[in-house]
Amino acid sequence: MKELLAVGAQMLTLCLSIYILNQRRFSLKFSLVMFIGALCIGYPLYILIGVPSIAIILLLCIASSYWKSRGIVFSIIFPIIAIIISVISDYITSGIFIRFFNTSPEEINDGFLNNMYYYPTYFVIAILLAFAVRFLFTRFQAYDLLFRRYGILFAILCVITVVIFYANILIGKQQGFTNANIQANSLLFAFYFILLIGVFMVLTRSVMKEAAMQGKQEQYERLLEYTDNLEMMYTDMQKFRHDYINILLSMSEYIRSKDMEGLSTYFDHKILPISQGMQNNNYKLGTLQNVKVQELKGILSSKLIRAQELHIDAVVEAVEPIEAINMDSVKLCRCLGIILDNAIEEAVKCEVSNLRVALVKRSGGLLIAVANSCQPDGPELHQIFEKGFSTKGTGRGLGLSNLREIVSQCAGVTLDTYRKDGQFIQELEVY
Amino acid sequence: MLEIFVCEDDPEQRKRLNSYIENYIMMENLDMKLVISTGRSQDILDYLQNNRVTGLYFLDVDLQEEKSGIALGAEIRQYDSLGAIVFVTTHSELTYLTFTYKVEAMDYITKDKFTDIRQRVIECIDTANTRYLQNKYNNIKKFQTKSGDKMISVDYNDILFFETSPQLHKIILHAKNRQVEFYGKLKDILEMDSRFYRCHNSFVVNKDNIAEVDTKNREIRMTNGEICYASSRFLGGLKDIIPH
Numbered sequence: 040m041k042e043l044l045a046v047g048a049q050m051l052t053l054c055l056s057i058y059i060l061n062q063r064r065f066s067l068k069f070s071l072v073m074f075i076g077a078l079c080i081g082y083p084l085y086i087l088i089g090v091p092s093i094a095i096i097l098l099l100c101i102a103s104s105y106w107k108s109r110g111i112v113f114s115i116i117f118p119i120i121a122i123i124i125s126v127i128s129d130y131i132t133s134g135i136f137i138r139f140f141n142t143s144p145e146e147i148n149d150g151f152l153n154n155m156y157y158y159p160t161y162f163v164i165a166i167l168l169a170f171a172v173r174f175l176f177t178r179f180q181a182y183d184l185l186f187r188r189y190g191i192l193f194a195i196l197c198v199i200t201v202v203i204f205y206a207n208i209l210i211g212k213q214q215g216f217t218n219a220n221i222q223a224n225s226l227l228f229a230f231y232f233i234l235l236i237g238v239f240m241v242l243t244r245s246v247m248k249e250a251a252m253q254g255k256q257e258q259y260e261r262l263l264e265y266t267d268n269l270e271m272m273y274t275d276m277q278k279f280r281h282d283y284i285n286i287l288l289s290m291s292e293y294i295r296s297k298d299m300e301g302l303s304t305y306f307d308h309k310i311l312p313i314s315q316g317m318q319n320n321n322y323k324l325g326t327l328q329n330v331k332v333q334e335l336k337g338i339l340s341s342k343l344i345r346a347q348e349l350h351i352d353a354v355v356e357a358v359e360p361i362e363a364i365n366m367d368s369v370k371l372c373r374c375l376g377i378i379l380d381n382a383i384e385e386a387v388k389c390e391v392s393n394l395r396v397a398l399v400k401r402s403g404g405l406l407i408a409v410a411n412s413c414q415p416d417g418p419e420l421h422q423i424f425e426k427g428f429s430t431k432g433t434g435r436g437l438g439l440s441n442l443r444e445i446v447s448q449c450a451g452v453t454l455d456t457y458r459k460d461g462q463f464i465q466e467l468e469v470y
Numbered sequence: 471m472l473e474i475f476v477c478e479d480d481p482e483q484r485k486r487l488n489s490y491i492e493n494y495i496m497m498e499n500l501d502m503k504l505v506i507s508t509g510r511s512q513d514i515l516d517y518l519q520n521n522r523v524t525g526l527y528f529l530d531v532d533l534q535e536e537k538s539g540i541a542l543g544a545e546i547r548q549y550d551s552l553g554a555i556v557f558v559t560t561h562s563e564l565t566y567l568t569f570t571y572k573v574e575a576m577d578y579i580t581k582d583k584f585t586d587i588r589q590r591v592i593e594c595i596d597t598a599n600t601r602y603l604q605n606k607y608n609n610i611k612k613f614q615t616k617s618g619d620k621m622i623s624v625d626y627n628d629i630l631f632f633e634t635s636p637q638l639h640k641i642i643l644h645a646k647n648r649q650v651e652f653y654g655k656l657k658d659i660l661e662m663d664s665r666f667y668r669c670h671n672s673f674v675v676n677k678d679n680i681a682e683v684d685t686k687n688r689e690i691r692m693t694n695g696e697i698c699y700a701s702s703r704f705l706g707g708l709k710d711i712i713p714h
Contacts, residue, residue: 397568399571403619408571419695420647420648421644421695449637454650454651457649457650458647468617468618
């Protein structure tokens with residue numbers, strides 16, 4: 040009975056911690072199934088082989104997490120963190136009981152009455168820790184670079200930590216715990232845990248710095264592209280100025296000689312083409328000069344130039360000067376990047392492809408509208424928002440679901456997506 | 471009657487526009503009238519201040535005064551929220567979306583591209599007319615809510631369900647061919663129409679667009695295949711409504 044209670048409490052905290060750490064990815068029902076499974080396997084195993092049974096439970100948790108979420112790194116990291124949490128909270132609780140209630144470790148192990156207080160305390164501490172760790176993770180999850188690069192390292196670190204913890208416990212079990220022993224252990228473990236978090240923080244900071252640098256670099260390159268574009272426009276302008284005088288001269292010549300027919304052919308052949316040239320691609324980005332937010336200008340120019348290279352009729356409209364935008368610029372650029380990439384991808388497939396971006400000031404804020412031509416028989420709107428959906432096969436198509444996720448993190452930003460008259464329109468409104 | 475206004479500062483072009491409009495009205499015998507044709511924006515605004523009208527406005531974007539055509543359009547909107555605004559512009563296509571978002575312009579006519587302006591004017595009159603008649607006779611009820619400056623309006627028939635976003639007070643409206651976010655409360659939405667049903671703490675579903683209810687997985691499949699979730703607490707209420 041005592042063992043059942045001990046194993047049960049441990050499994051419950053374990054599964055609940057995994058559930059908390061995974062946030063919305065798991066349903067509560069799945070965690071319940073996991074708990075019952077872990078209990079059914081864990082209890083007999085614990086009776087049979089004792090403490091090492093936790094290794095098997097751990098594998099079980101990892102396997103079922105992987106089966107459910109398909110992300111190898113996180114399905115290793117989360118169960119292991121859950122176990123570390125459970126071990127640490129066990130020590131903390133022991134520490135508390137020994138220090139404040141003068142309970143001896145034997146009493147904790149044997150006295151049933153104390154267990155009544157012991158396990159709830161243990162449970163509460165574990166859950167609190169799980170929430171704290173989850174908070175840390177959500178803080179850093181935005182920087183997916185961190186986990187892409189150091190995920191494996193982090194997983195290995197976690198595995199080693201668990202091995203050390205349990206080696207300690209096993210040795211302690213064999214030699215018998217004393218009060219001093221446990222207190223020393225608690226201190227050591229707490230210290231180790233703090234160290235681990237410290238390392239994690241330092242690592243994160245360096246990665247964040249690197250990401251910021253990379254962002255700056257990208258922005259710089261985009262602006263270079265934009266200046267190239269401007270220079271081309273300027274040369275065009277100079278050419279035109281040069282031609283302009285010549286045109287006037289020859290026209291006045293026709294008029295003086297009253298050669299109306301000559302004038303009209305001259306007009307059709309020489310002047311009309313020039314007016315068409317004025318509507319050339321370079322000029323369609325001209326209004327970008329009104330965008331004073333560098334990051335925004337950078338991403339718009341680079342994506343639209345790319346669209347024009349793909350022979351899409353791409354136009355940007357910014358009638359009023361835009362000095363500031365009330366949204367984190369990294370997030371804004373990611374959102375716009377996704378929207379524009381999707382728009383370009385879709386527009387390219389159309390016979391008459393166009394892409395139009397408008398930046399419109401409203402009394403409350405700024406509206407960024409992106410409209411592109413789309414195929415009439417495209418997929419349903421809700422499908423393209425689903426994770427993993429893509430017209431290009433599996434493994435892609437995180438775009439729009441990511442967009443929704445980013446937008447839902449930002450206060451005062453709303454997204455409107457609709458299809459109308461052969462146009463696919465996304466409106467991002469920032470208040 | 472739909473009243474037509476023209477604001478164009480070039481007298482030649484104004485005369486041309488007038489003749490296109492008046493000829494067409496006469497030819498087709500439409501219930502319309504060219505009320506004001508002017509070069510000064512103030513004339514139109516004065517008239518609007520004293521009369522309640524639903525109008526069709528042809529506005530030049532570059533007026534020879536401080537106010538641009540777009541600003542004029544925005545002011546007209548304050549008096550006539552249903553009116554149809556058409557911009558006449560030399561900026562070809564460079565500000566099309568801006569027209570739409572700034573003043574909900576109906577259309578625009580370019581002057582420079584040697585387009586058949588007469589044809590375009592006629593098209594605009596026709597569209598404005600059908601729209602006017604539609605508003606007058608069959609009032610299709612629409613779900614309307616304000617989000618900042620923007621008026622979101624969706625046919626009730628097109629609404630599938632509402633979902634709360636992780637961001638506080640933000641709601642995502644799922645409709646046929648549209649997904650739009652706005653700030654509001656599910657509780658208020660629930661009261662707007664009897665078709666809406668609270669099927670989950672964070673979902674309100676439009677009962678008319680349910681294709682089937684999967685009671686086992688507590689999922690509601692909508693007519694377009696999208697899935698809306700229900701909780702067991704609220705599932706009971708759906709059973710009486712939808713035949714399985």
